[in-house]
Amino acid sequence: MKVGVPSEIKTDEYRVGMTPAGVRELVEHGHAVFVQSGAGVGSAIADADYEAQGATVLPDADAVFDAAELIVKVKEPQPVEVARLTPGHTLFTYLHLAPDPELTAGLIASGATCIAYETVEDARGRLPLLAPMSEVAGKIATQAGAFMLEKPLGGRGLLLGGVPGVAAGKVMVIGGGVVGQNAAEIAIGMGAEVYVFDRSIDRLRDLETILNNRASTVYASTLAIEELLPEVDLVVGAVLVHGAKAPRVITRAQLGLMKRNAVLVDVSIDQGGCFETSRATTHTDPTYEVDGITHYCVANMPGAVPITSTYALTNATMPYVVRLATQGVHAALGADPGFMAGLNVAAGKLTYAPVGRDQDLEFTAPEAALAAVGSGPA
CATH class of the missing domain: 3.40.50.720 (NAD(P)-binding Rossmann-like Domain)
Incomplete structure (x- = not known):
């Protein structure tokens, strides 16, 4: 051929x-x-x-x-x-x-x-050709979010890992699949306080083991997300429905619960985005602000590396x-x-x-x- x-x-x-x-x-x-x-x-x-x-x-x-x-x-x-x-x-x-x-x-x-x-799909229903880029995108999501939290980039001016005597930042990862796991691993490695949300109890059990109990796992109800939003500095959206549009997990109204200049990173943007206020951006112009919240929605995150x-x-x-x-x-x-x-x-x-x-x-x-x-x- x-x-x-x-x-x-x-x-x-x-x-x-x-x-x-x-x-x-x-x-x-x-x-x-x-x-x-x-x-x-x-x-x-x-x-x-x-x-x-x-x-x-x-x-x-x-x-x-x-x-x-x-x-x-x-x-x-x-x-x-x-x-x-x-x-x-x-x-x-x-x-x-x-x-x-x-x-x-x-x-x-x-x-x-x-x-x-x-x-x-493979024999177990997994996505073998998406997984490698999900791994890369998950790692980039946290790196990019940490960078965008710096004041010159429009962020809150917070070091995600903190230093002795100063508390670390808080990271919410919504979606516990390949992207979410990798995003959480990088956030943990940076020293952040990490919360991973998912609607599969079995997956949350797996993540407790995979992440060695270094992150809090939370069932992803709307109320649970709303209750934590006022505390977090970085939210990584890592929600996937095979081949379909991503569901909306944070609405524009809920942005009002967040700290000013907190950061949202939408890794689901290729499938339409999982935040109501998401729109695709590029590596050249990666962010925009809505209601005081920085959005990073680059549609080909792995393309940066x-x-x-x-x-x-x-x-x-x-x-x-x-x-x-x-x-x-x-x-x-x-x-x-x-x-x-x-x-x-x-x-x-x-x-x-x-x-x-x-x-x-x-x-x-x-x-x-x-x-x-x-x-x-x-």
Whole structure:
């Protein structure tokens, strides 16, 4: 199969969808890999590094899309990339369709087969291609929040870990999944007083053990959140519903309970955000203020550390890319229900039910839509 790796063009995005190690794997399986010139620069990977492992470097994105059947990316395609997609393409990347009806409509109209990293499941129902970036984003969330608490950045002027004789700051983490666990670990490491909220008692039990009882675990009722909000300096929103819009866990009215210049970090922003006042920001312009509360809602937090993120992501995605290229989309997805769960759009049909519910669109069973896709390897 012909596999294409274009440069990422989302604002402040420095990751790349494949490393030279991935090229080597694919070439050894008999596939051709086409990489856009400069695609790896943000992750400290030169064109020559790709060429040394057998890739063909092409001058621009148009050439990559024209040459390839399988397109491997990191972030959701931007409008100019959607326009390049054809029914002969399979796209494998993060999509985050639930909060983006325009992208959903564009992908449906393209006729391409679109598989989302974030909805692929493993045998235990976990999200193996989302987890690495959730780990990175959770760690960044606390680091960024601690930085934004500094007075020159508009924060309260508080050192999150405190010093002898001066109390540490308080951190509320809403959501005890991969993001929340990593955010809590970093906050604990900084010396903060940490509270982790979740609605799964079993998960809270696990976190007691994982965090070695160094954080307080709290059942995430609305009242419990409201009671703690006046005390905390940093809130990390880490709520996830598989493939669907994130639920709102803090309303604008509740901002009035918080200390002035406290910080909210919304890691759920890719799925629409879990604070009512959230809107996506960029690394170049990461924050804004609402009612005296600093909001940090960068939509591609792991993109700030691309050397770490690119390798963490591609370590997880590469086995799936090899399967798609070697077996073809029909066989690869048909043999693995968890992989099939990643199919969001095929043959002009929406195939992921949570997106259909969020956008009030009809959706087709993925197996049925996939059957209408051409029988070639892509």
